[in-house]
Amino acid sequence: MASAPASASASASGSSGFAYAPAPESRSVVDIAPSYGLFIDGEFTDAADGRVFKTVSPATEEVLSEVARAGAEDVDRAVRAARKAFAKWSALPGSERAKYLFRIARIIQERSRELAVLETLDNGKPIRETRDHDLPLVAAHFFYYAGWADKLSHAGLGPDPRPLGVAGQVIPWNFPLLMLAWKIAPALAAGNTVVLKPAETTPLSALFFADVCRQAGLPRGVVNIVPGYGDAGAALVEHEGVDKVAFTGSTAVGKAIARQVAGTRKKLTLELGGKGANIVFDDAPVDQAVEGIVTGIFFNQGQVCCAGSRLLVQESVQEEFLDALKRRLSTLRLGDPLDKNTDIGAINSAEQLARIEALAETGEAEGAERWSPACELPSTGYWFAPTLFTGVTQAHTIARDEIFGPVLSVLTFRTPAEAVAKANNSQYGLSAGIWSEKGSRILAVADKLRAGVVWANTFNKLDPTSPFGGYKESGYGREGGRHGLEAYLAPSSPEGER
Template identity: 85%
Template sequence: MFDYAPAPESRSVVSIAPSYGLFIDGSFVEGKGTFKTINPATEEVLAEVALGGPEDVDRAVAAARRAFQSWSALPGSERAKYLFRIARIIQERSRELAVLESLDNGKPIRESRDVDLPLVAAHFFYYAGWADKLAYAGFGPDPRPLGVAGQVIPWNFPLLMLAWKIAPALAAGNTVVLKPAETTPLSALFFADVCRQAELPQGVVNIVTGAGDTGRYLVEHPDVNKVAFTGSTEVGRQIARSVAGTGKKLTLELGGKAANIVFDDAPIDQAVEGIVNGIFFNQGHVCCAGSRLLVQESIAEELLGSLKRRMSTLRVGDPLDKNTDVGAINSAAQLARITELSEIGDQEGAERWSPECQLPDRGFWFAPTIFTGVTQAHRIAREEIFGPVLSVLTFRTPDEAIEKANNTPYGLSAGIWSDKGSRILAVADQLRAGVVWANTFNKFDPTSPFGGYKESGYGREGGRHGLEAYLA
């Protein structure tokens, strides 16, 4: 393996304030308390952030309600101008935002720079284009906005999840109160500054930081018309119960345990790249990660040999180093869960393998790991680990592959690797998954809807379908 010299991105690109307030009605205001957000790669405190309480959520929802009257009355072409402006500012400030995202989240700068930020801008551009065409979106000749959208997003793609939620909501004429994850609030607070720079009217976007209780206050607020949540299935269930019978519209994008199916005629090297991207991208902190590899028995040995060689070249370390492939685990709590489930995999008799890699002394780190000899009874094959851990199962026939792939309470995504287009189409047709990738994995596009079946949630984000949840 080549010994790369460090290629660090400069931290001085972005200035982080010592403390941040809540963004309500166009201004930063104090909350009921504070909490600290840290850099998971070093455990250093990055900033102190306001903790939103019930009164703060009340203020934010009231501001959004006031702003709704004038924002929803604007012609779509005028709303589009603001969304275009936000998209351009994100492009202009993408280097700052990428560094901030990697500092607060732990993901490699290459991913935040080359994947997250271009997609964030693309979502705002895309929905800006829809803002004056809502009557042609297929949801009736005169679709109306719902009102105030309460949105709760996770820590794995902080800015991208914000864009997935805010862009369609604003295009449709709604106003927003957003609650970012407590471990990654900084890019959302930076986005508040982008809104001010774009001269977005006050109260159209409000950002209330805090932990689980803050999100619960927002979801249960009586003056919120629409709830959008991305996160764990367990919290999604609680939200569904609390919203039931209230008349609020709800979309849930929850966990996954995706099957990545490799048939015997697949191009091995291409499939290996897709497997690596499917599970080690963003440290495996991806709800649609290909965390179950189903490989046809006749090629299992060859494919695993190739996969192990490829994994031996992955570079784990400083997220701000442009050579880094796998960054830091987002929090101590997440690292503990990954470690616990991996140890259970050992105890249940699966065979663990990781490449040799030196992990940093400080911060939260986990080496890329594969388990072979896994059966469907193993917990590592059933439960979402949400880390860089791959469970390998084998199959003999397409029917067996389909049965194993569908044998999960989740249904968010799947991958199929084969040279035969007819086989890909036939198998995809029988997979209970919201997104099925063919000879690729983890490809996202703002024009394409994303969402799941079963315990992976309901509703779609992205594409024309993503507007439906924000229109009456």
Template identity: 85%
Template structure:
């Protein structure tokens, strides 16, 4: 294996302030009760900034600002709203290096992922929905689709800026206004986005950002003047939100957990499949709701594929997220690391065989070596529960029917992958999989024009594409 010289991206490109307030009605302020929390760099445990924690009164003010802005914003012609979205997209492109470094500092993901995947997709979503803003009458939702009103949006920590774009871009394009709550461990890129909105001269109140923990999100979801709730996160919290909004008349979309099956047939190109498996489970440290965390491999090629997979895993570099050579960065928080560790120990205690390549983990920060479990059965907890980390469970099958049965034997239904040289097999198997997205001979590929969402405990509603407009139109 080659030894790579360090290639760190400079932190100096981004100016992180010592403290941040809430972004309400076009301005930053400290919050009414003065409560704050700290956001830390998961790779070093260094405190990056103090951030205001929004209480009920702050959420009230943010929703009121969004309500005031709704009338003028929704009355703008679609082409005028599109200009703001185009402007935001261009500013994101111009500031992409700054935002990528910030995302890696606050989240722990490798800089090459935030720079080459997250930021281009963030800009692409704003460009894409800018294009829809003056074409809503032709989107298939009737001749005169109307915005719903104020959208309360709660996003997770795994793709902080990308999930913001998935939520805010279609909401603004359709004429709604937004109050968004980022995750408490990764608030910084959302607060930088607030500055992007000011730079784009977006009218005050159209986008408001309230930071805080779960109770802040609960205030927002339950606020009587919020018309639409969009949530991405855990299935447990999704259930609580669904109960909270039941009977209120609020529109709701949920994008929740997953336990995706990556199915490799005996005629698949092994090396290509191995790259897809690695991308499917180790991208973003496995902090991906659609991660291919269950590998289903046909028995006749299982040994060959596993040998190739282990060789490939031995070349993965774990370490400093700001180093351009790093493949696997830091786990986002101590709490998430504890969960990954606990479920991995349970997997070993239940009899699955654990393997990780030799890799030296840094002394400080939150780290977990890429791990695979073989000898896994459907009864193992690691095959049923979402680990949300760089841990792969390997199961085998003999027939396509068995592969489909095992893939569907999960309460989740967010995504799946199929690896085979036969187009007919791809179509036949994909048709039987209960998953919102099925990738063929690839994995974790996203495009703003393509809808994303799940079945069963993975939620309902779609984000992205023309379908992503529907949740924001009456």
């Protein structure tokens, strides 16, 4: 398809006769201040040592704002504020806590356009995704857990489960506001207070959420936001005043956190890396499966822990399926993330782009065949064309390591047993997809896959009522659904004990 310069199609042919004019979302709906402080005890405040850092738009490399950088002293202040607030917050009836969560959910809905544009500017993902996926799910999580707040005794976790105390939460940059909702909503519903550290490349939506909390009248100290780098995250995890640690991010950091928490009383949930397998059988509906593969690996530029980054296609339909997949990739539009026509946005940071490029070069060096559609990349910002590798074996680095980018590795199989063996041949176990017209085959294969989430004839469909989490090096514990409450509650103690 031909395209407008602002949102370049991956196809250079323009043979279809259809043209896409730019449809930019207005930046004027969001007012980004020149600087932001830490959010501690209901107030924005400078870092104790005065340090700041800049947050940059991945699509343009422009500086969006300057943000206070939290250190150990700031984390200590935030934990103390959360501890002080815990006594009153946990003593509130669940129905009262629910009112605050409902207010937050409604305010997020009211401000969804503003927050979607903010997220796109700070993260680089297309506005279609932040507007139609992220923000509706953020509000849905707060609505859902608001409903649980006065029903905790019916969650199957004992007759009178109690909150743990202060939750220290560290979230990644790929879904900044959604990961915040996944963690804060169940923690507050259960009666805990929170200190959250957003990723250093995407701090703005968390700070805007702090304003949402003030708008909702949330008591001071119940939610605290401490933007910073890894040292702030480490200080939060290690703080003796933290009762519960929740981390989403890389497996390497998750392992380090597990070592730090080992031997302490702290509860821990980890949602780490993935190398999801998308299995396409010979009876799969080709067009539907192609759309699912595209969603599985190119949604959010492949920067998704549960991305379907390994395509296992049955050998008898490999040629037909890859031809259809390449045709579809040639219609994807890469460019301005604020353009509503854009399919592929910017990579989140220069560091992440360098990692993707290095792993793609490794794939070529190891003998896999690389293919990308004709695609002109913008001259500024961090960009990587949608890419697939064929001739991949299980020995290739790109079939084993999480690339966290828009790169698909294609392997083949002959029998269902071989598909299962190859899908499970990974240190990860977060997600998988199965494409077939036979329900019996889907159920039989799904039962054998060691993955926390298995999608059937779809991919990347998430819901606040459903648990999400992994096996093996993809972490442990579940977020979402009734299961997501368990990580923030302890069984009731004998009378008089706490």
